[in-house]
Amino acid sequence: MEMLISLSPIILMFVIFYFLLIRPQQKRQKKVKEMQADLQKGDSVVTIGGFHGVVHAxxxxxxxxxxxxxxxxxxxxxxxxxxxxx
Structure with missing residues (x-):
């Protein structure tokens, strides 16, 4: 029981990190992957380097x-x- 009480701040900190940092980042990555998979010819896009253009192929x-x-x-x-x- 004492061990659980002494570990509770670490567990609580992990839970907070998960909901504030890890989970939102996973959602963003999923959204970007879906966007990249749904690209179509004629879409206006911006690259990571800032290049603006239209998808040709x-x-x-x-x-x-x-x-x-x-x-x-x-x-x-x-x-x-x-x-x-x-």
Whole structure:
């Protein structure tokens, strides 16, 4: 019983960390993965590096993004940060 009482602050701290840090991060990661899986040709996107463009073609692991001047760049799907609504 004394051991449980002495460990309770550590257990409480773990529970607080889980609900304040770990769980929200897992939700964000899940949302980003879903967004990257739902990419479609014609979507306006922003990459992690800040490049803005339109999805020209999609492969299993790569995305070809067309810039405003017509140039096309190939990125990994994981490099897409967000889909921008026009």
């Amino acid at each position: 999609i492969d299993e692991n790569t995305v070809i993004i067309q810039a405003g001047d017509g140039s096309k760049l190939t990125y990994d799907r994981s490099a897409i940060r967000e889909v921008v609504q026009n």
